[in-house]
Amino acid sequence: MDEKLTYKDAGVDTKEGEKAVQLMKEHVKKTFNANVLTGLGSFGSIFKLDLTGINEPILVAGTDGVGTKLKIAFMLDKHDTIGQDCVAMCVNDILCQGAKPLFFLDYIATGKVKAEKVADIVKGVSDGCIIGECALVGGETAEMPDFYADGEYDMAGFAVGVVDRSRIVDGSKIKKGDVLIGLPSSGLHSNGYSLVRKLFFEIMKLRVNDYVADFGRTVGNELIIPTKIYTKACNAVMTKETVNGIIHITGGGFFENIPRIIPEGLGVRINIGSWSILPIFEYIQRCGNIDRNEMFSTFNMGIGMIMVVNKERAESIMDILKEAGEEPCIIGEVVSGEGVCLC
Numbered sequence: 001m002d003e004k005l006t007y008k009d010a011g012v013d014t015k016e017g018e019k020a021v022q023l024m025k026e027h028v029k030k031t032f033n034a035n036v037l038t039g040l041g042s043f044g045s046i047f048k049l050d051l052t053g054i055n056e057p058i059l060v061a062g063t064d065g066v067g068t069k070l071k072i073a074f075m076l077d078k079h080d081t082i083g084q085d086c087v088a089m090c091v092n093d094i095l096c097q098g099a100k101p102l103f104f105l106d107y108i109a110t111g112k113v114k115a116e117k118v119a120d121i122v123k124g125v126s127d128g129c130i131i132g133e134c135a136l137v138g139g140e141t142a143e144m145p146d147f148y149a150d151g152e153y154d155m156a157g158f159a160v161g162v163v164d165r166s167r168i169v170d171g172s173k174i175k176k177g178d179v180l181i182g183l184p185s186s187g188l189h190s191n192g193y194s195l196v197r198k199l200f201f202e203i204m205k206l207r208v209n210d211y212v213a214d215f216g217r218t219v220g221n222e223l224i225i226p227t228k229i230y231t232k233a234c235n236a237v238m239t240k241e242t243v244n245g246i247i248h249i250t251g252g253g254f255f256e257n258i259p260r261i262i263p264e265g266l267g268v269r270i271n272i273g274s275w276s277i278l279p280i281f282e283y284i285q286r287c288g289n290i291d292r293n294e295m296f297s298t299f300n301m302g303i304g305m306i307m308v309v310n311k312e313r314a315e316s317i318m319d320i321l322k323e324a325g326e327e328p329c330i331i332g333e334v335v336s337g338e339g340v341c342l343c
Contacts, residue, residue, distance in 0.1 A: 011145025013113060023119035027126035031136040035102070038137070045137035047103050049162065056165040060099035064089035065156040067251075068193040072223045074152055075208045079117050081226045083124025083155070084131070085190045088227035089250065090159035091132040092305065095234040096246040096261075098169035099161030101134035109142040110153035121155065124226070131229045134159065167238065171245040171261030171308070174334055178244055179314045180268065182275055182331035183233060183321070185304030187225040191251045192298045196223065199288045215279040222280055230305045236324040237307065241317050245308035249300040256297070258306070258340050267337035274331045278302040296342060303331060 008015075025040055037046040051057050066085045073082045083106070091101050106125050108118060118141055129136045148154070163169075188196065200206045200219060208220030215222050237243060245261045258268050281302060285295050295301060309317050314330060321328040335341075 019115035023115050027123045030126050031129040033135055036135050036137055047137055054164045057162050058165050060094045060097045060161045060163055062090045062093035063158045066190050069190050071197060076220045076224060078224060079120040081124045081224060083121050084128035084226040086155055086157040087125055087128025087132050088229045089190055090157045092230055092248045094159055094161040095230055096248050097163060098167050098238055099163040101132050101159055101161040101231055103135045103137045103160055104129050105158045106139040108153055108155045109144055111145055111148035113143045132231045169243055169246050173244040174263055174308050176266060176334055176336055177311055178308050178334040179311050179330050180332040181307045181309060181328050182303040183230060183305040183326050183328055185300045185302055186228040187280055189227040189300055189304060195298055214283040228304050233321055233324045233326045236320050237317055240320055241313055243307050243309055247306040249304055253298050254296045255340050267335050267339050268332055269335050269341045269343055270332040271343055275302060275329050
């Protein structure tokens, strides 16, 4: 072989990767605070712990991805919000243990790096970190030729938070008579997209630019709405009140996620009429002729997070949540028995 083989010949363009790093820097720096001790590009990220008011610090970590919601980003060729979904899936999980988010790292893998697209993805991650009140301290962009379809990518994230041992929320204090305060979701969040894509695009033959009067926007604009992040609400409550349990309604919906923190011998009664189910879920259920239990096993149904609290403190906690910009409502209570009962 006379010609000299280069990495670019094999499908990896390091120059484009360097360009992506330069483009994403402005977004990453927006998330930095005084605790970030390294800049973008270090082999490892260094973060100083601020333990003010914490006597026995416990780290809480979570990792997750976005799932097949990425397909919607590909269909729309819109990539500047999907990063917020990745942050939300990780940060909302660690909030459930009472943790205050500290920092976040992301991983993006694609067949061919396109600097502008990667920068858009990282912009969404940055936006999510600002909402989630954590610093984007590092990440990795992997170019993997022949591994992903043209124009497609995958991403995952990793969040770390801290909580005082005495303030850990693990569900062990939940008791009969506690009430469930629901916090509204912004839409589908990042779960149930395989079912939705099959229904909308295979069975109903909808296109992403089709307008649907039921939810007042195009299919694509509805499905790409970013997952809501609940850091402000959780931090506001945790600094003033005691919460017995926090539940992030993700994959598995109500039936899988609620029992994860309910002590043995106790169950939960959910009053369906206590909140307004978002139009997107009503549309999916009607068009797909989907059973009610299947809906509540797959989707958040308009409730993205639930706090389990002492009944006598519920009103005070609701007031704090409202001050934090939430529209909370009491959606159920803890009862004797087991499982989740929809009433």
